[in-house]
Amino acid sequence: MNNSDSKIRIALDTMGGDNAPQVEVKGAVLALRENLHDLFIYFVGKEEEIKAELKKENYSGDNYEIVNADEVITMHDSPAKAVKTKKNSSLVVASKLVKEGKAHALVSAGNTGAVTMASILNIGRLKGVSRPTIASPIPTEKGTLSRITDSGAFVDSKAEHLLEFAKLTDVFMRYVQKVDNPTVGLLNVGEENSKGYQLTYETFELLEKSDLNFKGNIEGKDVFKGTVDIVVCDGFVGNIVLKFAESVLPFLKKKFKDYANTGLLPMLQIGIAKSAVKKALHDTDPNYYGGTPLLGINGITIIGHGSSSAIGIKNMIYEAAKSQEADLIQKIKNSQ
Amino acid sequence: MNNSDSKIRIALDTMGGDNAPQVEVKGAVLALRENLHDLFIYFVGKEEEIKAELKKENYSGDNYEIVNADEVITMHDSPAKAVKTKKNSSLVVASKLVKEGKAHALVSAGNTGAVTMASILNIGRLKGVSRPTIASPIPTEKGTLSRITDSGAFVDSKAEHLLEFAKLTDVFMRYVQKVDNPTVGLLNVGEENSKGYQLTYETFELLEKSDLNFKGNIEGKDVFKGTVDIVVCDGFVGNIVLKFAESVLPFLKKKFKDYANTGLLPMLQIGIAKSAVKKALHDTDPNYYGGTPLLGINGITIIGHGSSSAIGIKNMIYEAAKSQEADLIQKIKNSQ
Numbered sequence: 001m002n003n004s005d006s007k008i009r010i011a012l013d014t015m016g017g018d019n020a021p022q023v024e025v026k027g028a029v030l031a032l033r034e035n036l037h038d039l040f041i042y043f044v045g046k047e048e049e050i051k052a053e054l055k056k057e058n059y060s061g062d063n064y065e066i067v068n069a070d071e072v073i074t075m076h077d078s079p080a081k082a083v084k085t086k087k088n089s090s091l092v093v094a095s096k097l098v099k100e101g102k103a104h105a106l107v108s109a110g111n112t113g114a115v116t117m118a119s120i121l122n123i124g125r126l127k128g129v130s131r132p133t134i135a136s137p138i139p140t141e142k143g144t145l146s147r148i149t150d151s152g153a154f155v156d157s158k159a160e161h162l163l164e165f166a167k168l169t170d171v172f173m174r175y176v177q178k179v180d181n182p183t184v185g186l187l188n189v190g191e192e193n194s195k196g197y198q199l200t201y202e203t204f205e206l207l208e209k210s211d212l213n214f215k216g217n218i219e220g221k222d223v224f225k226g227t228v229d230i231v232v233c234d235g236f237v238g239n240i241v242l243k244f245a246e247s248v249l250p251f252l253k254k255k256f257k258d259y260a261n262t263g264l265l266p267m268l269q270i271g272i273a274k275s276a277v278k279k280a281l282h283d284t285d286p287n288y289y290g291g292t293p294l295l296g297i298n299g300i301t302i303i304g305h306g307s308s309s310a311i312g313i314k315n316m317i318y319e320a321a322k323s324q325e326a327d328l329i330q331k332i333k334n335s336q
Numbered sequence: 337m338n339n340s341d342s343k344i345r346i347a348l349d350t351m352g353g354d355n356a357p358q359v360e361v362k363g364a365v366l367a368l369r370e371n372l373h374d375l376f377i378y379f380v381g382k383e384e385e386i387k388a389e390l391k392k393e394n395y396s397g398d399n400y401e402i403v404n405a406d407e408v409i410t411m412h413d414s415p416a417k418a419v420k421t422k423k424n425s426s427l428v429v430a431s432k433l434v435k436e437g438k439a440h441a442l443v444s445a446g447n448t449g450a451v452t453m454a455s456i457l458n459i460g461r462l463k464g465v466s467r468p469t470i471a472s473p474i475p476t477e478k479g480t481l482s483r484i485t486d487s488g489a490f491v492d493s494k495a496e497h498l499l500e501f502a503k504l505t506d507v508f509m510r511y512v513q514k515v516d517n518p519t520v521g522l523l524n525v526g527e528e529n530s531k532g533y534q535l536t537y538e539t540f541e542l543l544e545k546s547d548l549n550f551k552g553n554i555e556g557k558d559v560f561k562g563t564v565d566i567v568v569c570d571g572f573v574g575n576i577v578l579k580f581a582e583s584v585l586p587f588l589k590k591k592f593k594d595y596a597n598t599g600l601l602p603m604l605q606i607g608i609a610k611s612a613v614k615k616a617l618h619d620t621d622p623n624y625y626g627g628t629p630l631l632g633i634n635g636i637t638i639i640g641h642g643s644s645s646a647i648g649i650k651n652m653i654y655e656a657a658k659s660q661e662a663d664l665i666q667k668i669k670n671s672q
Contacts, residue, residue, distance in 0.1 A: 141586075141587055141590040141591070143594070152525055155525055155532060155533045156533040156534070187576060188576075189488055189491055189571070189572055189575040189576065196491060196572070197491045197492040197572060198492070219575075219576070219579050220575065220576040220577065220578065220579030220580035220581075220582075220583065221579040221580065221582060221583040222583075223580055223583065224580070224583045224584070224586075224587040225583065225586075225587075235525070236525055236532070236533060236573070237572070237573055237576060239525040239555075239556065240523060240524075240525065240555070240556040240573060240576075240577060241556065241576060241577065241580055242556065243555050243556030243557040244556035244557065244559055244560070244577055244580060244581070245556075245580070246556075246557060247556065247557040247558075247559065247560045247561065248560070248584055250477075250560075250561075251477055251560040251561075252588075252616075252617075254477040255477070255616045255617055255620075256612075256613075256616050258479070258616070259612065259615055259616035266612065266615070269608060269609070269611065269612035270612050270616070272605060272608045272609060272612075273605070273608060273609030273612045273613060275605070276592075276595065276602065276605035276606050276608075276609045277592075277609060277613070279595055279602070280591045280592050280594070280595035280606070281588075281591055284591075
């Protein structure tokens, strides 16, 4: 292993997703072939399976290495327990490559809780960060991607944590997403300052006193509108909103299908509508925007859906590469 | 006034909505003309304006009465303050008609917080109910309407309140919506019992010990799926999810419009798609399902969107009528 060159080194949890290692290898090879970033990929996982997939892809560059790891953390594993006991899992081994400085970024489409735990326990939090945050992208009417922070790293955060989440996400938006002076809103049940309960009152005050571009309270209806770039909430609310948002497309598909089944004309209409709807909503596909950063860790961590496609994996790798090119970790350190 | 007959008596806050009193009068007249329920409507509000609207509608039945009220509570009024100080507002006067037994139901498309306060302060809670709940309908993939309870009556509820919300909504679903043995789910960040935080742990235990048809935790993605009939959560989360859900259609419209503007073929495609989408999603229009009950009050209260159409108002009146025909208040008393 050699990390003295300028390559962006990605530790890919190659066994993480629902269709691992096939889509992981396919996605990584797409990224290596497109060559938009100067990448080096550690394929971490079951060596024989990874070799077989690489052979299928017929890829023979010298910008990768297979790191064997025999265990797999599944979606059903308890995060903390799995990370502590499955020492030879692809996720744990990949996270340790980041800790050891061999890789800049951990990329995984595995168990979100376990990726979070592995990042906290093995890579470690940045100094000054008491809680990292999952800053999930969410498409908006404006065509921008807002971020919901925290969307589920923790479920019992306090006002000072929410302030940290906002600050970490602000740095990410500025330097990685290149959003100029990103706006921040506190997710609440009404726009007036007086709305909410103890946590929101306290968070509102902290955000207002901060240097952030705070726009006050926003409501559930403002998330898709893109009223602000950064939607601040605790991880319980954020996780529910995020998963609800992700259910919108399947809901539409089912409704269209049911309507198409009511007759020949509806079937024709929906047939024509389908491709239009797909194009109109192409930027709402999680595979399109490529993963979610876990911010506040002493290394780049990008988490993806278990159901990520190869394109999704490729875009997760790109998100990690962009974060490294933007020197995200140093930028966060400077902001503390 | 005469309440000795069998008519269902509705106190309509005729000045409540964004387009009051026009849509309120139009909607009520639609209900009176359709005559599906044996209704008597109190039009509560500015007498002259209501008279003018009734004249426009050319309605001359004997099953209504105008009750003058000169003040109006707006969407910007502070709920508690407005209900206490605007004694001659249409909302306060209408709620008092229910308190006095002259009307069975209060129907309002006004300020939700104010309708909740007026119901609690003027009509009163049922014995055994510490907190009423707003049980908002939400469309599902299955074509059913689930209920999110509480969707915003309170924002700092405890486990015992959430249990009450579930019980009140269970009675409503059984007797008004005629759902057989409605299923109940606790909105959480994962399906496992161990997920969540103090409030969800405690609520889970209470729901599990109850006689309700409790199916365990559900996630944000399960709401649109219709995994359960009754989604239990505190009003902070419920309000955010509800408002987010209501933003889905406007989001789609904007995305379609933007895509249509990219060229002639997209414009044609979207033109055809539009009517199909409208039909496929017709049951997701809040005007279609007619308002939200506030449960736990000693009288029927139906709250609607400020932007309700005349059809929306009509359906709110129908929801109130169905609740009275099902003898909802007595059924809730029996369940205590």
